[in-house]
Amino acid sequence: MPADALLSVRNVSKRFGAIAAVDDVTFDVAEGSITALIGPNGAGKSTLFNVVTGFVRGDRGDVLLDGESVFRRPPHALARRGLVRTFQLTKALSVMSVLDNMLLANPRNRGERLGLAALRPLWRDEERRARVRARELLQVFGLAAKANDYAGTLSGGQRKLLELARALMLEPRVVLLDEPLAGVNRTLGRSLLDHIEGLRAERRTTILFVEHDLDVVMRHSDAIVVMAQGRVVASGTPAEVRRDERVISAYLGTVTTDE
Amino acid sequence: MIARRRLLAILAALAAVAVVLAITDGLVELAQATVNGVIAGNYYALGAVGLTLIFGVLRLVNFAHGEFLTLGAYVMVLFSSFDLPLVLAVVLGVVAVAVFSVGLELAVWKPVRRRGVGELQLLLFALGLAFFMRNAIAFVAGPEDRQTGADVTTAWHLGEVIVGRTELIVTVLGIIVIVLIAVALKATSLGKQARALSDSIQLAETTGIDTDRIVAITWAVSGGLAGLAGIFYALPAGTVTPNLGYSLILSIFAAVVVGGIGNAYGALAGGMLIGLTQEWATLVIEPSVKVAVGFAMLILVLLVRPEGLFGAARTVDR
């Protein structure tokens, strides 16, 4: 395993009945890098994501986070270890306020323990600190004005921003973004990408994202992993991958460009 | 539709248990218990198939299902009291519940679903319906036991094993009905459409299937089977009470869960399994507690394999 790989996927496989959705997948994600996971529809990217983040139980293989095996561990354990994910269909909690969404993500609140919850003085300070941190993050993402509104009143794009901001409350080491630009207009998309690159630059957060917009992928990622039919077809820098014949044939010559 | 290997494994396990019981309690006891188990398994299975069909198509656990069993039995008793031939009364009972089920779908379930009522609300609705129906039957018919007028005394002896004539007839008929239903599901166009709905109701709609019609027909079949189950339970028993369905519904749930939800053959297998294990258990423990065995199996299956022995639907929030 390369010394600077924060996240390592090793021979991961997952079958659904007769179909091998993920077949012996191996790749590394270097610390502090932005790595893209691409491939045609049905390549197994979502399933791999779900296996890595603990939402689907993998059949075989291993996933290492900073050398420690996290394969088949439940999602909440991974989040606490610094491996955080977002969802393609955003999971903003609509009936809670934007601020509550953020406060929920705070990993350190003793008030979340049943035994202490009724005793406000025990967790009031931590809640206050979290509130400050949350407002700062909301400010960065341009959502400060919406802090007290129900998250359900946010637009789709704002929800994407909230989901990312919320993930950052966990102070993650690696963030897995599931199609962050899906259904997002160009301006917002650019804003999201700026935030993502900002993460890498300012916090040295490692990013792994699934994306279909190849133009974006080529321009903004440090490394690319290409999957097709459950397997890794190629990996490397954008320049290397762009030239790789296997990649081109995997996509059957269709490379999407910006409209 | 059933994993052949799994079926064989279960049969092997049953055979092993049977051998042990035969050794400890005697072959005759075992045979009697087995016969009783199949008889019970029959009406459990009939009830389970109806429940599983509705779940497959609507993703609804119909908590009011037990009351359809009661309704069927009572309607049969009503017509029988008019001195109609028993067979006719049975048929009328089944038809009545089938018609009632469809009526309920058209007048209540469909409009409620169209309103966009949530899943939780539908579940609570079914619960309320159960209480309403059970007590409505008690109100109309009175809480006392009523006689079915069936022959409960004629019995046949196969060696030292006793089988009531009525019991034997309803069991054989019941199994035939279930097999017919299962075949119909697989072979007829209606059955195929119903299975398509079970997979995905949206997908079925896009392929041009008249989902409303299939849902209504499924209710009719589900209700009819439930009525039949109640009738087949009541005939050998000789009496009906308003709690008839309620006393059976949890064992029927157990049968559905054990067999695997959404699978008609599974419901048959589950029903038989629950019936057999309950009756076999009486060889070992006190008979009055045998229903608890069904519950225990329910919980065991939920622990070990929530999708049931033959089921495919996702029941675990993974």
Added chain:
Amino acid sequence: MTGLLAVSLHFLVNGDFWINVGVLATTYGIFALGIQLNVGTTGIVNFGQAGFMAVGSYAMGILVVRYEVSFWWAMLLGIPVAIAAALLVGLPSLRLRYDYFAISTLAFSEIVRYLADNWDGLTGGNLGLFGYTDTWTDASARIDAWLEKIGIGQRFLLPLLVVNLALLLLLTALVALLVRSPWGRVLNAIREDEDAARALGKNTFAYKLQSLSVAAALAAIGGYMLAINISILSPQNFDPILTAYGFVIVILGGLGSYLGVIVGSFFLIFMLEATRYVELPLSDARVAAVRFMIVGAVLMALVVFRPQGLFGKSEELALRAR
């Protein structure tokens, strides 16, 4: 016409009627607090609350009657017993879909009733368990004396009402406090989207188990109040219709509203008790059947026409649409 339906409205000015309503409403109110916590806040569908109530009541009764434990200790010990029952049910079934979980809890509730009926030696079976009320009788007498002193005077069951009311208000406040805490925030998140909560580092299974345990404890306390009221415990007192009552209360008051539970329980119990005074030319059994039919019908109607209850906000329901 007048012969058919005779309704005497006298009962409305009869203090005993209101005291009875109060006692029952507070008992079922505490019972329903647990259901609200489970369904309205956490999103788990607990159809077994009657079973937890039975476990609590019987645990207390058995400790006092069979093991000669003091009444106060018995009540204290009954709570961990009910919580143990919650763990027993929850551990295997909380990871299931909400409707399978409902089946599981209902089965549990029926098993408890079944055991209570058949385990004669321990529970007294069908004939009932009695003899645990001595301590209460003394306490009640002392409360009576105090009531006399402050000028309210002695009425039957009034001491129980006073205690129940105090407990209901206290427990409602406590639960509301819990729900407004970060712990409650996690529960609300679980209700809306469990996967989101898990992705944010919350062990949702543990939280759901805690929610169920708290509900069981509340059911046990309600069970003590019921036990004192009826003096003899028998399995029929824990019929699943209680669960229907609980859900009607919770929906009436509004899913998620704890103040609503208090209002809902008084509303439901008032309706149920007032209808006892409607004189119908029917047998007792049939009258009981009508009352239960009405409860079922009310549940159905509420769920369809007014799922947000008397006080719920319809926008919240729109946001929450499953």
